[in-house]
Each structure stands twice: as C-alpha cells, then as structure tokens.
Amino acid sequence: MRLSSKTMYALRALFDITFHSHGKATKIDAIAARENVPPRFLEQIFQDLKAAQIVGSKRGPNGGYFLLRSPETITIGQVVRAMEGGVEHTCCFGSDAEVREKCKISSKCVTSSVWRDISLQLNAIMDAVTLSELALRGETLRLTRDSDAGLTYTI
Amino acid sequence: MRLSSKTMYALRALFDITFHSHGKATKIDAIAARENVPPRFLEQIFQDLKAAQIVGSKRGPNGGYFLLRSPETITIGQVVRAMEGGVEHTCCFGSDAEVREKCKISSKCVTSSVWRDISLQLNAIMDAVTLSELALRGETLRLTRDSDAGLTYTI
DNA sequence: TCTATTCTTGACCTTTCCAGTCAAGATTAG
DNA sequence: CTAATCTTGACTGGAAAGGTCAAGAATAGA
Numbered sequence: 211m212r213l214s215s216k217t218m219y220a221l222r223a224l225f226d227i228t229f230h231s232h233g234k235a236t237k238i239d240a241i242a243a244r245e246n247v248p249p250r251f252l253e254q255i256f257q258d259l260k261a262a263q264i265v266g267s268k269r270g271p272n273g274g275y276f277l278l279r280s281p282e283t284i285t286i287g288q289v290v291r292a293m294e295g296g297v298e299h300t301c302c303f304g305s306d307a308e309v310r311e312k313c314k315i316s317s318k319c320v321t322s323s324v325w326r327d328i329s330l331q332l333n334a335i336m337d338a339v340t341l342s343e344l345a346l347r348g349e350t351l352r353l354t355r356d357s358d359a360g361l362t363y364t365i
Numbered sequence: 366m367r368l369s370s371k372t373m374y375a376l377r378a379l380f381d382i383t384f385h386s387h388g389k390a391t392k393i394d395a396i397a398a399r400e401n402v403p404p405r406f407l408e409q410i411f412q413d414l415k416a417a418q419i420v421g422s423k424r425g426p427n428g429g430y431f432l433l434r435s436p437e438t439i440t441i442g443q444v445v446r447a448m449e450g451g452v453e454h455t456c457c458f459g460s461d462a463e464v465r466e467k468c469k470i471s472s473k474c475v476t477s478s479v480w481r482d483i484s485l486q487l488n489a490i491m492d493a494v495t496l497s498e499l500a501l502r503g504e505t506l507r508l509t510r511d512s513d514a515g516l517t518y519t520i
Numbered sequence: 521t522c523t524a525t526t527c528t529t530g531a532c533c534t535t536t537c538c539a540g541t542c543a544a545g546a547t548t549a550g
Numbered sequence: 551c552t553a554a555t556c557t558t559g560a561c562t563g564g565a566a567a568g569g570t571c572a573a574g575a576a577t578a579g580a
Contacts, residue, residue: 221476270548321376425577426525
C-alpha cells in the first residue's frame with residue numbers, strides 16, 4: 211500500500227524537470243544532485259518513464275531528458291501506473307491470467323470486486339493531480355529555482 | 366500499490382465470518398476450507414486481526430473467531446491498516462523519524478505533500494465500505510450460504 | 521477429571537522483489 | 551575525433567512476502 215521509492219523518485223524527478231527546466235533537456239546527474247537521488251538508479255527510472263511515453267531523451271553533449279507532453283496533461287496516476295505496473299489487485303479480476311486461474315473461487319470473490327471499485331476511485335484521484343499542479347505547490351513552498359547546489363529553502 | 370495477499374485473505378476471512386456465521390465463533394479450518402486459504406497462514410492473520418481489536422477468539426471445542434463489533438462498524442480501511450501497518454508514504458511527512466531524517470530535502474519535498482493528500486483520500490474511500498456492504502454484495506452475487514464444501518456458484 | 525478440540529506463541533524456511541551498482545556500448549555536439 | 555550523455559542489460563545484497571511447523575495453553579463436554 212505504500213509507494214515504492216522508485217515511484218517517489220520518479221515523481222520528484224519529473225517535478226524537478228517541470229520546475230527547473232522549461233522544455234530544455236536536463237541531464238540525469240543534475241536532477242540526481244538536486245533531488246538527492248542515486249544517479250544510477252535514476253537512469254533506470256528514466257528508462258521506464260521513457261517507455262511509458264512520459265519523457266523523451268537526447269544523447270550527447272547538452273543532451274538529457276525532457277517532458278514529451280505539457281505538464282498539465284501529465285498526471286500522478288500516469289506516473290504511478292508506469293512505475294508500479296498498474297494499480298493491480300491480486301485476485302480474480304486482475305489482468306494476470308495465471309493469478310486469475312489460481313484463485314479457485316473466481317467470480318465469487320466478493321472482496322476483489324470491492325477492491326476493483328476502490329482502485330478505480332484511487333486512479334481517479336491520482337489522475338486529478340497533474341505535474342503543473344506539483345510545480346504550483348513548489349512555488350507555494352517557496353522553492354528556489356535553478357540552483358545547482360541542491361534545493362535550498364528560502365524564508 | 367497492490368494489496369498483499371495477507372490483506373486479501375484477511376478481507377475474505379472477515380467476509381466469510383460475516384456472511385456465514387452470524388455472531389457465532391467460527392473455526393479457522395472451516396474458514397480456510399471455504400475461502401481456500403492456507404490454514405496455518407490464516408492463524409497468523411487472525412492474530413493480527415485480534416491485536417487490532419477487530420475479532421475476538423474462544424478456545425476449546427466449539428471455539429473459534431468472531432467479530433468484536435457489528436459488521437456495519439468495521440470498514441475495509443480498518444482492516445487494511447491493521448494488516449499493512451498503515452497506508453504510509455515513504456518520505457518526509459511519514460511517522461518514521463529515521464525516514465524523515467534521511468530525506469534531505471524535508472519540507473521542500475513537494476511530492477510527499479501531494480502523496481499525503483492522496484493517501485488521506487484513499488483512506489476515506491476505504492472507510493466508506495463496511496463488512497456489511499461486503500455481505501450485501503455476497504447476496505447480490507448469489508453466493509450459497511453455509512456450504513462446508515466450499516463456495517459454489519448458483520445460477 | 522480426562523480428553524479432544526481449538527486457539528497461542530514463536531521460531532523457522534523459501535522465494536521473490538526492491539533498491540541499487542556497474543560495465544560496455546551507442547549517439548551526437550562541437 | 552572526443553568528450554559528454556543516454557542505452558542496455560547483467561548482477562547483487564538484504565529485506566519482505568508468503569508460508570510451515572511444533573509445542574503449549576485453555577476449555578467444553580463426557
């Protein structure tokens with residue numbers, strides 16, 4: 211029921227891109243430094259984000275990653291689903307055929323029908339929050355922008 | 366983001382008690398057989414449910430487990446929190462002091478503030494569904510009651 | 521009181537996955 | 551050409567998930 215740190219890192223990294231570099235490609239090391247994320251791990255994370263069509267990349271000097279769509283159209287839900295492989299419930303109604311097979315009481319499984327409803331609602335909640343909303347919150351929290359030395363809190 | 370099978374089993378077991386045995390103590394083996402859950406594992410699960418004051422127990426012949434409160438007052442949220450140890454987010458705002466310490470960007474962590482909002486909403490959703498609601502769905506799905514040979518679907 | 525039944529406690533085990541590292545290669549700007 | 555940057559994929563240690571098991575304590579009913 212908790213978010214993996216992978217997802218948390220992904221959210222932070224995307225927030226970072228949105229907040230610090232408008233449209234420009236940003237390199238992993240810069241993001242990793244600002245957001246305090248293991249760089250090697252972040253590489254892996256960005257591969258997933260790229261596969262999910264959330265970010266694009268550019269190699270070579272002055273390369274990096276950038277958002278493929280505008281921040282208003284990228285939701286928390288999209289990111290979470292990309293990282294966690296969907297908000298799945300374990301039982302009968304799941305997309306995994308093997309799991310469905312294993313559950314002997316299949317369609318009779320009341321709990322999984324309830325859980326499906328719940329996860330639908332959860333997805334709706336997560337899709338109601340966009341990256342630009344995150345950036346807005348960043349403003350409210352008075353984050354300083356474009357500091358390479360890491361985020362610093364200004365009173 | 367997925368429910369552990371432990372939680373799923375707990376939900377199924379509680380549904381089973383609510384649905385099949387009104388007020389009476391029910392033994393683990395009967396529940397395990399009907400719900401197709403490993404009996405030994407179910408023992409462990411009921412210990413947790415007992416610690417969470419959701420069920421009570423009675424030893425000896427004709428003993429078993431029973432709900433401590435009425436089904437209308439027991440919510441999915443309570444069960445999930447009991448089994449998963451709370452819907453925690455990993456970062457700064459969490460209850461774990463050590464985790465909070467480790468997160469260098471503490472209060473500036475926009476994502477965790479967002480995630481806190483989301484998990485509050487999720488808890489609300491889960492607390493809106495009660496055990497008696499589960500039982501109701503059981504009726505709707507036309508489950509047969511009190512069959513020791515396992516649940517059977519009747520058309 | 522004896523006994524069968526049922527929960528209780530806690531140790532133990534196996535497998536999977538999370539979180540993270542690393543190396544070698546492909547691309548491209550300058 | 552070369553330095554910067556992403557790409558691919560293999561690898562690993564530790565923790566957590568998912569169970570199993572045995573010995574003991576309590577209790578209903580004979």
